[in-house]
Amino acid sequence: MSAVRICVVYPDLLGTYGDGGNGEILVMRARWRGIDADLLLATSSDPLPPAELYCLGGGEDGPQVLAAERLRADGQLSRSVGDGAVVLAVCAGYQILGEAFPDASGSSHEGLGLFGLTTAKGTGPRAVGEVAAEVLAKSDGGLGLGALSGFENHGGLSQLAPGTAPLARVLSGVGNGVDGTEGALVGRMVGTYLHGPVLARNPELADQLLLWATGRAELDPLDDALAHDLRHERLASLSRATNRGGGARPR
Amino acid sequence: MRTAVAIWGLRGTNALSRLTGRGKGTVAGGRVGLALEPKLVALMAHGRRVALVSGTNGKTTTTALLAAALGADGARVATNATGSNMPAGHVAALVGDRRAARVVLEVDEGYLDAVLQDTQAEVVLLLNLSRDQLDRMSEVRMLAERWHRALQSVATSVIANADDPLVVFAARDAVSVTWVAAGLAWRADATGCPVCGSQIIFADGAWACATCAFARPQPSWSLAGTEAEGPSGSVALHLALPGRFNLDNALLALAASCEMGIELGAAATALGSVHDVAGRFITTQFAGSMVRMMLAKNPAGWSALLDLVADSADPVVVAINARVADGFDPSWLWDVPFARLAGRRVVATGDRWRDLSVRLRYAGVAHEVAEDRQEAVRLAANDSNGGVVDVIGNYTAFGEMLRDR
Numbered sequence: 001m002s003a004v005r006i007c008v009v010y011p012d013l014l015g016t017y018g019d020g021g022n023g024e025i026l027v028m029r030a031r032w033r034g035i036d037a038d039l040l041l042a043t044s045s046d047p048l049p050p051a052e053l054y055c056l057g058g059g060e061d062g063p064q065v066l067a068a069e070r071l072r073a074d075g076q077l078s079r080s081v082g083d084g085a086v087v088l089a090v091c092a093g094y095q096i097l098g099e100a101f102p103d104a105s106g107s108s109h110e111g112l113g114l115f116g117l118t119t120a121k122g123t124g125p126r127a128v129g130e131v132a133a134e135v136l137a138k139s140d141g142g143l144g145l146g147a148l149s150g151f152e153n154h155g156g157l158s159q160l161a162p163g164t165a166p167l168a169r170v171l172s173g174v175g176n177g178v179d180g181t182e183g184a185l186v187g188r189m190v191g192t193y194l195h196g197p198v199l200a201r202n203p204e205l206a207d208q209l210l211l212w213a214t215g216r217a218e219l220d221p222l223d224d225a226l227a228h229d230l231r232h233e234r235l236a237s238l239s240r241a242t243n244r245g246g247g248a249r250p251r
Numbered sequence: 252m253r254t255a256v257a258i259w260g261l262r263g264t265n266a267l268s269r270l271t272g273r274g275k276g277t278v279a280g281g282r283v284g285l286a287l288e289p290k291l292v293a294l295m296a297h298g299r300r301v302a303l304v305s306g307t308n309g310k311t312t313t314t315a316l317l318a319a320a321l322g323a324d325g326a327r328v329a330t331n332a333t334g335s336n337m338p339a340g341h342v343a344a345l346v347g348d349r350r351a352a353r354v355v356l357e358v359d360e361g362y363l364d365a366v367l368q369d370t371q372a373e374v375v376l377l378l379n380l381s382r383d384q385l386d387r388m389s390e391v392r393m394l395a396e397r398w399h400r401a402l403q404s405v406a407t408s409v410i411a412n413a414d415d416p417l418v419v420f421a422a423r424d425a426v427s428v429t430w431v432a433a434g435l436a437w438r439a440d441a442t443g444c445p446v447c448g449s450q451i452i453f454a455d456g457a458w459a460c461a462t463c464a465f466a467r468p469q470p471s472w473s474l475a476g477t478e479a480e481g482p483s484g485s486v487a488l489h490l491a492l493p494g495r496f497n498l499d500n501a502l503l504a505l506a507a508s509c510e511m512g513i514e515l516g517a518a519a520t521a522l523g524s525v526h527d528v529a530g531r532f533i534t535t536q537f538a539g540s541m542v543r544m545m546l547a548k549n550p551a552g553w554s555a556l557l558d559l560v561a562d563s564a565d566p567v568v569v570a571i572n573a574r575v576a577d578g579f580d581p582s583w584l585w586d587v588p589f590a591r592l593a594g595r596r597v598v599a600t601g602d603r604w605r606d607l608s609v610r611l612r613y614a615g616v617a618h619e620v621a622e623d624r625q626e627a628v629r630l631a632a633n634d635s636n637g638g639v640v641d642v643i644g645n646y647t648a649f650g651e652m653l654r655d656r
Contacts, residue, residue: 012442012450016382016390021585021613028613045450045461060390066448104393128386129579151580153386195582200609226612230605 003036004213007051009077009093010044010059013067017153019057019090021197022206026053026213029206033220048076053086053213056093058153058195061104068096068111081114086212087189090198091154094183094191095119102156115184115191116161122177126155130238131173131194133182135205141165142185143208149201149234150194158193160184167192172238188212201231254295257288258346265343281339284346292338295345296354296370299329302507303366305358306378306418307391308552310336312492313378313500314357315528320508323521327351334529337362338369353511360394364401375402376410376507378433378500380417381440381551382586384578391440395421410507412499413470416458420445420465431506432456432473433499436558437551439586472506474498479505479519486519491526494559530653534639537656538625540632542568542642546649548577550586553643557591560641566596566631567641569611570624570648571603577646581606589614600627601648624652 008015008023023039030037042048044067054077059067071077081087087097095101098117100108106121131152136142148168157177160166166176167183167190175182175193183192190209192198199206203224210219261284284291302321304314311334318330329351331344336357344356358366360380367375377398380391398421402409411422413430417440422428435441441458444451449462459466472481477488479502488501501522508518527533534543543565547556560567569592573581581603589611597618599607604620611618621627631640644652 012439015439015586017385017580018582018585021582021610024585025613028615060392062392062448063443066443151386151582153580195580196606197582197585200585200606200613226605227609230609233605 003038004030004053004210005038005040005049005051006030006053006055006213007040007042007049009042009048009054009056010067010070011041011057012043012045013063013070014057014059014093016060016063017058017091017195019055019093019195019197022057022088022090022199023055025197025199025203025206026055026210029203029222030210030214032222035210035214044070048074050076050080051085053209054080054088056087056089056097058091058093060092064092064096064101065103065109067092068101068109071096071112072110078112078114081189084188086209087114088199088209089189089191090195091152091193094193095156095158097189097191098158099161114189115186116164117158117184117191118161119156119158122155122157126153127174127177127193128153129173130234131175131182132171132235132238133168133173133175133194134171135168136166136185142167143205145202145204145208147171147231147235148182148192148194148198148205149231150192150196150198152193153195154193158184201227201234203227253288254291257284257291260284260287261342261346278335278339278343280346281335281342284342285339290369291342292345292366293369295342295349299345299352299354300511301354301356301370301372302374302376302511303356303358303363303370303372304376304378305360305363306412307360307381307383307549308555309378309496309500310334310357312497312528312531313376313504314355315525316501316504316522317376317507318355319521319525320504320513320518321353321355321511323508323513323517326353328353328355330355331357332529338366341366364397367401367405367407371405372407374408374410374507374510376503377412377418377422378503379412379415379435379551380421381437381549382583383549385583386579391417392445395445398422399424408510410503410510412503413468414458416441416451416465416467417445419468423468428468429472429506429510430468430470431503432470433503434495436496436555439550472502474502481506481509481515483509483515486515488519489523491523492528493532494555496555496559530649535656537642537652538628538632540628540640541638542628542640542656544649544653545641545643546646547643548645550583553587556643557588560643561591563641564595565639565641566598567592567643568598568600568624568627568631569607570601570627570642570644570652571599571607572601572645572648572651573603573606574647577648584610589616592616596631598627598631600624601644624655
């Protein structure tokens with residue numbers, strides 16, 4: 001079988017918040033299991049290559065607008081998704097895959113429309129801080145992965161369209177910011193506001209993406225004690241803060 | 252009168268915090284002074300020759316270098332040498348030595364516009380701009396835009412790094428600019444054109460936008476090896492501080508001191524006398540071993556430091572915290588090319604050793620972990636055969652280890 005191609009989309013525009021680590025994590029988790037995997041870093045000046053799995057990350061406001069324009073003009077991401085490609089989209093990368101997203105001034109720009117999702121500029125302070133969110137159960141059409149941990153840092157509020165499922169429900173933090181939901185799940189596409197990077201703290205989500213991208217029924221287990229310990233410590237730091245009465249951050 | 256009361260309050264607070272053993276109390280005193288007289292920075296800077304130093308990396312070191320150069324002719328220089336780079340620290344430095352006619356202030360990037368207005372500085376030195384503390388700071392482009400607005404409205408002479416597109420963007424419309432070829436090791440925040448959004452192309456030591464006219468200005472100061480060349484001649488720099496990035500910092504300090512009238516040769520000699528900048532790069536005793544103390548707090552700083560230690564085989568302790576002064580989100584660890592530490596003995600410590608350990612695992616760096624800093628150094632030293640252990644910490648982790656040695 002040929003190598004699974006894992007593409008980090010536009011690290012020059014969507015690489016501000018360390019989310020490029022998600023691509024590195026996916027490649028290493030494949031290789032540790034003897035699965036051949038290639039990491040493709042696709043800069044915005046070149047055509048986007050075909051891949052089985054695309055990772056988009058957070059970026060600044062101006063570059064975010066540019067990334068959306070180039071992805072729309074390029075067309076490859078939408079074509080690949082149509083062919084069944086897997087997507088993990090974080091923060092600014094998540095917003096531009098929706099129908100519309102705001103720039104720094106609040107003006108709305110057209111997204112790629114891969115998620116039934118519209119993002120508007122929030123009126124309050126940015127959502128900045130640790131997040132805990134419970135992934136929707138399989139019985140509710142979700143991935144059933146338990147509690148996610150991550151760090152959010154965004155000014156946008158994302159409204160899911162009817163029929164678009166959230167990834168998770170917020171236990172602590174802001175997430176999508178409108179109805180207690182966090183992220184989105186559409187087919188094999190996952191959107192989220194969580195940095196950390198999200199796959200460093202939540203290896204089960206990484207393996208779900210790899211299952212889809214490789215078409216395998218299961219993956220050999222890895223020793224994730226360290227990542228679990230990290231997630232546990234981060235989630236515990238939130239409940240400690242909440243217990244002190246100072247855990248909530250401005251909305 | 253109000254100023255006198257404010258200074259009295261500040262001095263009282265300083266004396267009190269010294270008595271109660273809470274340290275030098277400079278910042279606490281500065282806060283009290285500012286609360287009593289909000290214009291204290293402007294009042295205390297009035298009539299003095301002030302130079303400001305700002306940027307993401309190299310602020311504290313470059314401030315020390317410039318302070319040394321400005322004192323090369325024997326003049327007294329007041330400075331916030333402790334790295335307290337917000338207004339309370341500026342007040343403390345200005346009040347701490349009121350007889351010094353020359354002042355060098357390290358300024359937090361986010362406070363540069365306000366401090367520039369308050370001090371009407373004669374010179375401002377701009378190092379570089381890259382991602383840092385994203386939970387607290389503006390995104391780096393917004394910061395460059397704020398600098399740009401502030402620099403248009405003052406008569407200050409700007410000494411700016413011509414190799415950083417974001418710094419050039421900020422300084423391009425200032426009344427007076429001296430461009431210095433001070434290098435840029437980390438380009439990831441500079442690849443998009445800040446003017447038109449197109450792409451910045453770096454080639455042959457220069458850079459230019461692929462679409463618009465925005466391009467590297469012709470520098471009037473540059474380095475050839477360790478030889479600094481400026482408009483008034485050239486001089487050899489013999490620094491006690493290691494690393495290419497410190498030569499770049501020294502070149503900027505040299506240009507700024509010449510702008511303020513210091514003779515080139517005397518300034519260069521003074522730059523060579525700086526060897527201890529708030530503990531950075533010192534070799535000292537810690538937990539029974541000799542350690543080399545280094546500070547790196549963001550991906551750009553880490554890249555420069557990993558270059559510096561690339562040829563060393565000494566064991567390394569990496570200490571990472573995520574407190575308010577560090578930024579609460581250590582996701583930036585994933586932008587650091589830690590794979591370059593593979594093969595050395597590495598120990599992860601600091602409040603966020605778990606984040607670091609996960610990062611190192613995916614980077615293929617075999618390592619050990621120790622929550623306790625002393626234990627971390629002892630573990631690393633087991634393999635050093637009595638040699639030196641490299642300790643690299645981010646801001647508060649470095650400060651803690653420096654204090655506890």
